[in-house]
Amino acid sequence: MAMRLWASKSASYFKISVFNRGFATVLKDLKYADSHEWVKVEGSSATVGITDHAQDHLGDVVYVELPELGTAVTQGSSFGAVESVKATSDINSPVSGKVVEVNKELDESPGLVNGSPYEKGWIMKVELSNNDELKSLMDSDSYSKFCDEEDAKH
Amino acid sequence: MITNPSFVIHPPQISSRKSTPSIHFSNFNSSQAIPIAYDSKRRCDVFDMHNELVPYAKAWTWQKSIVEERKKLVDKNEDLCDSVIILQHPSVYTLGIGSSEDHLKGIKNFYRTDRGGEVTYHGPGQLVMYPILNLRYHTMDLHWYLRALEEVVIRVLSSCFTIKAARHEGLTGVWFGDQKVAAIGVRASKWITHHGVSVNVTADLTPFDRIVPCGIQDRQVGSIKELLRQPLSFEECGKLHFTDDQLVNATYESLMKEFSEVFQVQLCMKPRPYYTENNISRLTV
Numbered sequence: 001m002a003m004r005l006w007a008s009k010s011a012s013y014f015k016i017s018v019f020n021r022g023f024a025t026v027l028k029d030l031k032y033a034d035s036h037e038w039v040k041v042e043g044s045s046a047t048v049g050i051t052d053h054a055q056d057h058l059g060d061v062v063y064v065e066l067p068e069l070g071t072a073v074t075q076g077s078s079f080g081a082v083e084s085v086k087a088t089s090d091i092n093s094p095v096s097g098k099v100v101e102v103n104k105e106l107d108e109s110p111g112l113v114n115g116s117p118y119e120k121g122w123i124m125k126v127e128l129s130n131n132d133e134l135k136s137l138m139d140s141d142s143y144s145k146f147c148d149e150e151d152a153k154h
Numbered sequence: 155m156i157t158n159p160s161f162v163i164h165p166p167q168i169s170s171r172k173s174t175p176s177i178h179f180s181n182f183n184s185s186q187a188i189p190i191a192y193d194s195k196r197r198c199d200v201f202d203m204h205n206e207l208v209p210y211a212k213a214w215t216w217q218k219s220i221v222e223e224r225k226k227l228v229d230k231n232e233d234l235c236d237s238v239i240i241l242q243h244p245s246v247y248t249l250g251i252g253s254s255e256d257h258l259k260g261i262k263n264f265y266r267t268d269r270g271g272e273v274t275y276h277g278p279g280q281l282v283m284y285p286i287l288n289l290r291y292h293t294m295d296l297h298w299y300l301r302a303l304e305e306v307v308i309r310v311l312s313s314c315f316t317i318k319a320a321r322h323e324g325l326t327g328v329w330f331g332d333q334k335v336a337a338i339g340v341r342a343s344k345w346i347t348h349h350g351v352s353v354n355v356t357a358d359l360t361p362f363d364r365i366v367p368c369g370i371q372d373r374q375v376g377s378i379k380e381l382l383r384q385p386l387s388f389e390e391c392g393k394l395h396f397t398d399d400q401l402v403n404a405t406y407e408s409l410m411k412e413f414s415e416v417f418q419v420q421l422c423m424k425p426r427p428y429y430t431e432n433n434i435s436r437l438t439v
Contacts (some may be wrong), residue, residue, distance in 0.1 A: 035344065059297060063252025071277075076342060081268065083252050086326040087296040087438075088270040090343040149295070 024147065027118050031134055032143035033076075034092035040117065040135060046095050048111060049122045050082065053147045058084040061113040064106040067124055071099045075133045080123065082113060093125065095133055101125040115141040171184050178433060190376050196236060203241035204281060205399075206404040210246045210265055213239065213284065216427070217326060217348040220286050224346050228288065236291070237282040238414035240406060243276035245361060271326070271339030272369035279357035279377070279398060283403055283413070286352040291419060294345055295396035299337060303351045304328050306412045307336040310353070314408035317381055325370065328353075333376030337368055355405045356398040368379050380404060394403035 030038045036054035040047045055061065063083040073079045078090035079099070102124045106112060111123040138146060161223040218367045223347055227233040247264040249255070250271040257273040258264060264273070276282060283306075289299060304321055307328040311317040320329045328336035354377035379401055396404075414421045 057295065063250075065251050081251060081341070083250065083270045084296070086250075086269075086271040086300060088251055088268060088341045089296065090341075092344070104399050153294075 011151070013053065024051070025118070026051070026053075026140045026144045026147075030050075030138045031094065031137035031139065032116070032146075033075075033137055034146060035092045036096075037091060037094045038132075039094045040129070041131075044071055044128050044131070045100070046097070046126045046128050047122050048094060048124050048126060049117055050091060052117045055114045055117045055121070058082060058089065058114075059108045060084055063088075064110045064113060064123065066102040066106065067099045069102065071097055073097060073099060073124075073126060074100075075136070082110075087101065092118055093126070094137055095126055095130075097126040097129040099124050100127050171276045195418055195420040196232065196418070197422055198236040198238055198285075198287075198414070200208070200410065200421050201237065201241075201424050201426060202406075203239070204282040204402065206241055206426075207278060208241045210243050210248065210276065212218045213241060213243065213282075214265070214267065216365045217284055217286060221343055221346050221348050224286065224288065225344055227345070228290075228344065233288050233291075235422075236288060237418075238421075239286070241282055241284075242278055242280060242407065243282060244261060245275070245277040247273060247275050247361075247365060249273050250350075254369065257369050259365055260281065261364060267339075267349070269339040269341045271337070273338050273365050274352065274367060274369075275361045275365060276352055277357050277361060279379075280352050280354050280409065281402065282350070284353045285346060285413070285417070287347050287417065289342065289345040289347060296340070296342055297427065299340065299342075299347065301324050302416050303340075304336075306409065307351060307353055309416070310408040311335065311378070312406060315378060315382065315405055315413070317378070319430050322376040324385045325368075325373075327380070329373075330376055330381055332372075333374045334370075335366065335376045335378065335381070353378070353409070354404060355402050 018092070026032075029153065030040050032051065034037060034039050038049055038053045060083050061084050065081040065083075065088075067079045071079070071098060073093040075096045076092055079093045081088045082090050083090060101123050105120065105148050106123065112122075115121065202215055207256050217239065224233055247258065249264055249266050250257070250269050251267070253266075261301055280321045285303075287394050289295070293299070301321075306329070308319050308321070311330075312330070313318040316332060319328050319335060322329050326338050327334045338351045339348045354375065356379040357377055359375050359377055359380070379398070382396070410421060413419075
């Protein structure tokens with residue numbers, strides 16, 4: 001984990017393309033946004049988090065700003081933030097709906113986002129307002145390719 | 155277009171004293187960041203208020219409005235220009251999103267902001283620079299961005315004051331020995347940055363005693379003025395007579411020059427906005 005992180009940071013720092021896509025995990029049954037959030041849909045309910053690619057580039061997450069329960073979220077708009085070493089990044093919702101649950105574990109253990117981005121590091125659960133929006137998200141293969149292209153540019 | 159600094163101070167070189175600072179120039183290579191020719195450099199509007207005390211809330215609201223405008227332009231593929239604001243603040247303590255209030259040591263008046271980083275103090279004599287950059291046009295890596303901001307300040311201290319400042323592994327900011335001279339805390343929203351870096355030029359540093367600056371217990375805070383005061387030898391004592399205004403102006407000029415170099419942007423001076431107690435007039439971005 002540490003080596004992967006170092007490789008990613010150093011690669012960015014020195015502008016070398018050594019970042020191997022084989023490192024970062026992409027799960028098959030999830031959908032992905034181009035801002036590197038994932039969503040797992042179960043009926044009209046969705047769980048949202050940030051991808052392995054995202055947490056790898058961020059580095060150690062030291063704080064997660066969670067949305068309030070009941071907040072309305074819109075696809076593509078910010079719903080919270082993650083902080084890693086003096087830099088805070090917005091996280092954008094891949095779906096629209098209402099926040100019905102947030103992962104309070106992240107208050108005490110923000111590092112779960114790094115260690116388990118698709119499971120214990122989930123961020124919020126949303127009651128979907130529009131299942132059609134899912135069509136505009138990427139599947140795992142498209143997302144992997146998207147990450148490769150993005151990393152190759154930088 | 156910013157010209158070369160009109161006033162550059164060349165005091166005797168500051169050397170280490172009680173502590174041994176890690177004196178090494180960074181190997182940051184800005185030429186690797188943007189592979190474009192000079193005449194196609196990205197434009198960056200400069201809002202120069204370096205001699206003004208802008209209330210923190212006003213500046214923050216202003217930044218957020220610029221970021222929102224820029225996000226709309228990004229959606230239309232029309233984000234043609236970055237911005238940078240440079241100013242001073244009246245005395246204020248601010249916290250980052252995850253900052254512990256314990257580091258405030260009981261202080262009640264503070265702003266909880268949306269930047270990264272812990273508690274810090276802003277006040278007169280400290281230059282604060284807020285670059286609002288779209289990192290898609292630079293490098294889409296927040297770690298790179300933090301290192302780049304540090305690089306700007308390290309170069310300023312070196313070229314303008316011959317102070318050899320450095321980075322400390324794991325402690326973002328710019329240091330001379332165990333004294334932090336510049337603090338950094340940023341926010342990125344769809345890769346558009348705001349907040350930024352604060353450099354202690356002539357600021358009174360005693361307000362830092364009331365907090366645990368940046369949550370770091372066993373370090374100190376320094377300023378350019380204090381570093382320049384440390385004489386090398388008895389003969390050098392008293393030779394340096396620069397007014398606070400001269401120091402601030404020289405730092406500002408150098409910050410603009412080094413910022414444009416590190417980020418490879420073409421600076422374009424903009425008129426300062428007019429703001430009242432209640433609002434800041436909308437700016438064309």
